[in-house]
Amino acid sequence: MPEIITAKSAGFCFGVQRAVDTVYEEIARGGAIYTYGPIIHNEEVVRDLEEKGVRVIESPQEIDALESGTVIVRSHGVPEKLMNRIESSRAHCVDATCPFVKRIHNTVAAQSAKGDKIVIIGNAGHPEVEGIMGWSLTPATVIETREEAAAFNEKTQRTLCVVAQTTFNQNKFQELVDILKQKGYNITVVNTICNATRERQEEAKRIAAVADVMIVIGGKHSSNSAKLYEICRRECERTFFIQTRDDLHLSLTGEEKVIGITAGASTPKNIIEEVQAYVRTDI
Ligand code: F3S
Numbered sequence: 217m218p219e220i221i222t223a224k225s226a227g228f229c230f231g232v233q234r235a236v237d238t239v240y241e242e243i244a245r246g247g248a249i250y251t252y253g254p255i256i257h258n259e260e261v262v263r264d265l266e267e268k269g270v271r272v273i274e275s276p277q278e279i280d281a282l283e284s285g286t287v288i289v290r291s292h293g294v295p296e297k298l299m300n301r302i303e304s305s306r307a308h309c310v311d312a313t314c315p316f317v318k319r320i321h322n323t324v325a326a327q328s329a330k331g332d333k334i335v336i337i338g339n340a341g342h343p344e345v346e347g348i349m350g351w352s353l354t355p356a357t358v359i360e361t362r363e364e365a366a367a368f369n370e371k372t373q374r375t376l377c378v379v380a381q382t383t384f385n386q387n388k389f390q391e392l393v394d395i396l397k398q399k400g401y402n403i404t405v406v407n408t409i410c411n412a413t414r415e416r417q418e419e420a421k422r423i424a425a426v427a428d429v430m431i432v433i434g435g436k437h438s439s440n441s442a443k444l445y446e447i448c449r450r451e452c453e454r455t456f457f458i459q460t461r462d463d464l465h466l467s468l469t470g471e472e473k474v475i476g477i478t479a480g481a482s483t484p485k486n487i488i489e490e491v492q493a494y495v496r497t498d499i
Contacts, residue, residue, distance in 0.1 A: 218428070218472045219473065219474050219475070220474075220476075220492065221426075221427070221477070222478070223416070223419045223423055223476070224419065225412070225416040225478075226416070226479040226483070227479045227485055227488050228481065228482070228483070228484065228485070229413075229416075229481055231314025231412075232481060234291070235255055235256070235290050235291040235312035235314070236261065238288060238312040239265060239270060239288055243268050243269070243270065245286075247284070247286060248271075248286070249285065249286050249288065250271050250273045250286065250287045250307065251265075251270060251273070251288045251290060252279075252287055252288070252298075252302070253272065253274060253292070253343060254272050254290075255288070255290050255312075256482050257435060258483065273287070276298060279307065282307040283306055284306055284307060286310055287307045287308070287309055289310070290312060291313060291317065292313070292314075292343045292347055293313035293321060293344060295350015296325070313347075314382070316408070320351075320382070320408045323377070323408070324348055324352045324356070324377070324379060325351045327404070328351075328353040328354050328356075329353055331374055332374055332375045332404065333370065333372055333376050334349075334352040334356035334376075335357050335368075335377070335379075336348050336357070336358045336378075336381065337358075337359050337378060337379070337380045337381065338381025339381060340360060344383075345358055359392055361392075362391065362395065365392040366395055368396060368399070369399070372401075374402075375401075375402045375403065376402065377404050378396065378403060378405045379406050380407060380408045381408075382409060382410035382413075383409075383410065383413050386409055389407065412481070413440060413481070416444065416481070417443070417444060417447055420432070420448050420476075421447050421448070423476035424449075424450075424452040425451040425452070426474055426476075427452050427476035428452070428454065428471070428475065429455075429472055429475045429476070430448045430451070430454065430455040430475075431458060431475065431476065431478075432444050432455060432479070433458055433459070433479035433487060433491055434457065434480030434482070434483055438480045441457070441482070444478060444480055458491070460487055460490070460491075461490045461494045464491065464494065477492060477495070
């Protein structure tokens with residue numbers, strides 16, 4: 217029987233787990249529950265919540281139309297104006313913004329109030345980045361690529377306060393900061409990258425390096441899961457990318473000594489446990 221190693225960092229990070237737990241706690245409390253945007257990009261979780269009566273709302277107009285109930289803000293956070301709108305609506309607001317994201321909001325608010333120009337290294341279309349932008353008192357600039365960093369030439373004497381989207385790549389962040397530094401700006405860098413993603417990737421790599429078979433569980437459209445697969449595949453040729461236990465068709469030779477399991481950030485614990493149990497008992 218091969219040894220099965222499941223990554224400790226597999227699945228939800230602290231902030232997402234906290235937000236999902238918050239929704240289930242609110243369900244237990246009763247009343248109409250809404251999440252502003254899907255709480256997590258995992259179809260099964262969102263479906264389960266829907267069955268329990270949780271509705272996803274997507275626009276501020278929908279908030280204004282609510283007569284009562286609870287609106288939960290997910291781990292990505294929202295812009296200050298939107299937060300105020302939810303808080304002043306007829307619904308009750310429960311803020312499940314990840315504390316690490318909240319810290320960026322506070323930095324951006326404080327530094328922009330002092331007169332700094334806010335630069336966010338991240339993906340402009342991402343809800344977390346839109347949320348961060350919305351806490352700056354002055355217009356913030358989002359930079360994602362080398363080209364965008366090279367093209368940045370705001371004529372300003374103000375200090376640039378540079379923060380990062382929590383899931384941004386560390387090396388790329390450093391590279392973009394260096395490009396900005398070469399331009400002679402006075403810069404304060406607040407590295408707000410969260411370690412959860414890096415830790416998950418490093419642990420996956422370590423396990424895949426010793427595994428004969430590696431299983432990566434994640435959503436089809438989840439980019440962090442695809443990245444995990446890519447990292448594991450480099451270390452272990454027999455790496456499988458599956459969504460649920462049903463996708464798993466292992467044909468083992470009997471020679472395998474170690475089977476590794478990891479999962480992307482949006483994979484719930486029960487799916488990881490199902491795969492673990494299946495590997496343990498059914499192969
Ligand atoms: Fe997760 Fe919060 Fe980090 S949502 S990735 S623990 S910033």
